[in-house]
Amino acid sequence: MRWPKPGWPRWSAPRLAQIILAANGFALLILIVGMLAVSETRRGLVDAKIDALRAEGELIANVLAEGAAESDPAPVLLGDEARAILRQLYVPQDVRVRIFDKGVRTVADSHLLSSRFDVVPLPDIGEGGAGGVNDQRPVFTRFLEGIGGVFRTREERDVLRRSLREEVDIAILGQTTSGVRRQEDGTRVVSVSIPIQPVQAVVGVVTLESFDLDALIASERRALLPFIVIAAVVTILSSLMLTVFIARPIRRLAVAAHEARMAGGKRVEMPHLEGRRDEIGELGLALHAMTEALYDRMDAIEQFAADVAHELKNPLTSIRSAVETLPKAKDDERRARLLAVIQSDVKRLDRLITDISRASRLDAELAREDTARFDFAALLKDIVESYRDARQSGPDLVFEPVAGSAMIEGRAGPLGQVVRNLIDNAVTFAPKDRASRIKLRVFRDHRNGLPAWTLTVEDEGPGIPEENLETVFKRFYTDRPKGAAFGTHSGLGLAIARQIVKAHGGAIHAENRKGDDGHVRGARFVVTLPAARGE
Numbered sequence: 146m147r148w149p150k151p152g153w154p155r156w157s158a159p160r161l162a163q164i165i166l167a168a169n170g171f172a173l174l175i176l177i178v179g180m181l182a183v184s185e186t187r188r189g190l191v192d193a194k195i196d197a198l199r200a201e202g203e204l205i206a207n208v209l210a211e212g213a214a215e216s217d218p219a220p221v222l223l224g225d226e227a228r229a230i231l232r233q234l235y236v237p238q239d240v241r242v243r244i245f246d247k248g249v250r251t252v253a254d255s256h257l258l259s260s261r262f263d264v265v266p267l268p269d270i271g272e273g274g275a276g277g278v279n280d281q282r283p284v285f286t287r288f289l290e291g292i293g294g295v296f297r298t299r300e301e302r303d304v305l306r307r308s309l310r311e312e313v314d315i316a317i318l319g320q321t322t323s324g325v326r327r328q329e330d331g332t333r334v335v336s337v338s339i340p341i342q343p344v345q346a347v348v349g350v351v352t353l354e355s356f357d358l359d360a361l362i363a364s365e366r367r368a369l370l371p372f373i374v375i376a377a378v379v380t381i382l383s384s385l386m387l388t389v390f391i392a393r394p395i396r397r398l399a400v401a402a403h404e405a406r407m408a409g410g411k412r413v414e415m416p417h418l419e420g421r422r423d424e425i426g427e428l429g430l431a432l433h434a435m436t437e438a439l440y441d442r443m444d445a446i447e448q449f450a451a452d453v454a455h456e457l458k459n460p461l462t463s464i465r466s467a468v469e470t471l472p473k474a475k476d477d478e479r480r481a482r483l484l485a486v487i488q489s490d491v492k493r494l495d496r497l498i499t500d501i502s503r504a505s506r507l508d509a510e511l512a513r514e515d516t517a518r519f520d521f522a523a524l525l526k527d528i529v530e531s532y533r534d535a536r537q538s539g540p541d542l543v544f545e546p547v548a549g550s551a552m553i554e555g556r557a558g559p560l561g562q563v564v565r566n567l568i569d570n571a572v573t574f575a576p577k578d579r580a581s582r583i584k585l586r587v588f589r590d591h592r593n594g595l596p597a598w599t600l601t602v603e604d605e606g607p608g609i610p611e612e613n614l615e616t617v618f619k620r621f622y623t624d625r626p627k628g629a630a631f632g633t634h635s636g637l638g639l640a641i642a643r644q645i646v647k648a649h650g651g652a653i654h655a656e657n658r659k660g661d662d663g664h665v666r667g668a669r670f671v672v673t674l675p676a677a678r679g680e
């Protein structure tokens with residue numbers, strides 16, 4: 146199994162977040178560019194249309210001021226002359242020209258004038274040509290306009306809602322007005338209203354309206370269609386890509402996890418995604434490691450149960466044999482020996498059950514207890530002093546402290562148990578026929594290239610057979626020195642010590658101390674723990 150190296154940059158390769166943002170952002174960018182381009186084109190068209198209408202309207206207003214206005218006795222617009230002038234002027238078919246007098250009455254309308262008639266009855270402003278009061282545009286067109294209305298300024302919305310009458314009223318006051326307004330049937334109209342002023346007094350208004358804006362906008366929307374198609378294709382492709390690269394691997398992991406849950410303890414192989422350098426690959430590695438750890442734990446529990454059964458069976462068999470033999474004992478001495486055997490086996494059972502209970506609860510206790518920063522050297526000093534105060538005989542404990550402090554991040558209680566287990570083990574193997582010592586030393590070290598603290602516990606016992614340097618850490622290993630009391634040790638001390646050290650990210654191993662002559666002088670247990678941050 147290949148895990149990312151500690152120094153592997155988090156963003157050194159394309160990650161899922163980058164892929165998702167790039168794929169969807171590209172499609173969004175296409176739409177934004179297209180909409181901005183069309184928006185700029187629309188503004189340019191409207192501005193150009195208003196400029197053209199204003200230029201044409203100013204020309205018509207000047208002609209009307211010269212030929213259709215009378216200032217004596219009062220300024221007034223002559224309707225017949227105004228209609229005659231308008232009939233003679235060239236007006237494009239998509240432009241409507243209307244002339245109003247200062248009473249806002251319609252004098253002339255290019256859409257109603259014809260060369261076959263000299264006089265045409267004209268409707269008042271706001272009548273005729275409205276097409277009803279209901280919006281006759283298609284629903285989709287109204288929907289698009291509704292969305293576009295969200296982005297209009299307040300001034301644009303006010304102009305759009307303005308009626309022709311309001312526009313003419315403003316022009317009557319001598320102010321040229323222009324803009325885009327909407328008719329009653331929903332059609333947008335570009336209009337310009339220019340006052341007719343022979344001198345200073347306003348005698349009327351000429352209004353020019355262009356009705357081809359909706360057609361131009363529809364054409365612009367058709368121009369936007371390729372951008373929409375490209376964005377849709379990119380979005381579909383990105384969705385398919387996300388399905389292939391995200392949904393399917395996650396689905397495979399989910400199916401494998403479900404199969405593992407339903408397998409009843411049988412091993413189920415997780416999909417191999419370690420080739421991916423993204424979050425899905427890390428998820429696959431994590432699930433693979435988690436299931437392997439789960440299977441290893443299940444195997445360990447099964448083996449632990451078998452070992453417990455075996456270890457409990459031995460003293461129970463001994464007790465049963467002693468109980469069956471006790472009634473047959475002929476003298477008090479034999480009965481006393483049998484009772485001593487029963488008592489010893491009961492003590493052995495009690496110790497076994499206590500240590501087994503402690504070992505079975507260890508993982509849960511380590512998970513519940515919070516880690517803290519503490520001085521490992523100070524902890525060792527306190528433990529050594531407590532052993533010295535409690536023991537009246539036995540080997541001498543020697544502790545060589547480090548200069549300063551040895552700060553680590555962990556749980557002081559369980560790590561103290563590790564030290565006590567190692568000292569108890571060393572005491573067990575200390576020679577009884579001569580004075581000896583147990584030496585503890587802590588010093589700065591490195592583990593996997595990172596700062597660490599190393600503790601060594603050395604004794605002067607017979608050492609450990611080379612083939613058993615790893616076996617001593619297995620549960621219920623009880624290879625005791627000759628003459629040691631049988632059943633006084635459960636064989637769980639070193640196994641518990643390794644379990645605690647590994648839970649703290651450290652390591653523990655055993656080795657033999659050898660003299661200059663190559664002979665074994667005792668055993669040495671080496672514990673390495675990561676140093677606290679900043680050490």
